[in-house]
Amino acid sequence: MVTLDSVTVSYGTHTALKDVSIAFETGAVGLLGPNGAGKSTMIKSLLGFVVPNQGRMRVLGLDVAESPLQIRAKVGYMPENDAHIPGMNAVSFVAYCAELSGLPRVDAMQRAHEVLFYVGLGEARYRNVETYSTGMKQRIKLAQALVHDPDLLFLDEPTNGMDPKGRDEMLELVRDLAHNKGVNVIVSSHLLPDIEYTCTRVVVMDKGRVAAQGPIDGLKQPRGQVFELRVKAPGGPDGFIATLRAAGLECHATDDDVMRVFVPGEEGARRIFAMAAAEQVQVRHLRPSVPTLEDVFAQAVGEE
């Protein structure tokens, strides 16, 4: 669906993408990574907004450098930040976007109405876009990306600024498009649950490089054991965490007072207990867990 071959993109002295080579499969693919990882730059390069310093890119079998217009006729782009055509109501805006994509005027207006109903803006379609709430603006951005019936959708942080209910509805729409409507989707997000809910595959980006990629279920397959662990140590848990990491165990803190420890091989809890005993650390809680996408992300980007 999309391939990048040794792509490097720089803004002045800052390199946003460093020699990235990757192939996105059809279906729903998540582009996951912290802010500044290069996700948006990758999408903007694929749309031709940014010309790479080196490398080649192909979208839907077409070379980005040679056929940008043919590509843009087949893809939809939902930008990350607030974006609309000023002075238009929603239905005019979306129909205008359809006409820009080559649809005849009558078809454009019909599609605009349909798509606005689909994204949940049917009742508000005659309101000026500038009066919309943040959540509604997210929906209208999806509608304008969808109106010309693209084969591939680039969604850049689609749930940005949405309330929980709106976020759930947006994720449901993305999931429906990808799984039921035959639209290929690349969802860029730094929110793990969003990617996990909507996508079947993930590409983890970090500091301009691809840190991990593959089917989410495959990446979550344990190559060892994961434990939830809470300890009491004389000098706090930091020293013990450092000891675990020095021994080659991956360990990262969660929101609670609990750390998640990945133990490769079959030694499991026995190894943790032995190390705790050696360090005179009390193990207050230890429970086997299943790997999550968060673990994959943490392993891939080396998050502490």
Add this chain to the structure above:
Amino acid sequence: MPIHDQGYRRYAGLRAQTGFAWAVIARAGIRTLFAKRAFVGLLLLSWVPFLVRAVQIYAATNLPQAQFLAPDGRMFRNFLQFQEVFMFFITVYAGAGLIASDRRANALQIYLSKPLTRLEYIFGKFAILLSLLLLVTWLPAVLLLVIQVMFAGSFTFFLKNLYLLPAITVYSIIQVTSVGLAMLALSSLSKSSRYVGVLYAGLIFFSQAVYGVVESISGDSTMAWLSVPMDLQQIGDLVFRLEPRFHMPGWSAFAVIGLLIAVSAAVLERRVRGIEVVA
């Protein structure tokens, strides 16, 4: 259950070839402007001089006592010069927000994610100004020519002044292109259409003021090329085969207007992008 399916459906209809999106942009822009009463009022006002000139032509062709009002090349030249006042207001009203508003609303990334080039976007925006400005310059001037033929009942004047139609066309295009591109370039520099309007007024009045100061010191009009409106007036005189009003070489006026167009194009090339990079 609704009769009509309101879910998402794939589209299997026709799609236009790429390369015509500029017409969509131009049509939408013109429609938006014509929906504003103030703008329609301004347009109607800009046709008042046409009515005055039409009455003049009627009188000259039908009343022997009004022969001194008979039209000539200078009359058409003066008509177009007078229309520059309306050109100024229409350019500010319609042009200031053309790109500035899109930049404020981050619309450029929406536009450029569609199958259109930056050149098409710029041309679409330019076509809005081009058509509106020609509506108050070229169109009434040509209609005056037609009216003259109709009132006189003969082609004598038209055939004697065959250069007039191309002169009106060439001069109107030079006026509209230079003014329109300059306004678009200024509009691409800011997100505030008010600020752009002030910038444009500054370009016109400041260059005129500079020339005014130089002329009052030197007592000579050789430096008239410093003022954009004076350059256009000089070009107008040359195109309409009249005695040039300033003592500057004709090529200098053309050079300044050419430079203005080139700088405007360069600014647009640099500013109209799908992503704003601050390196």
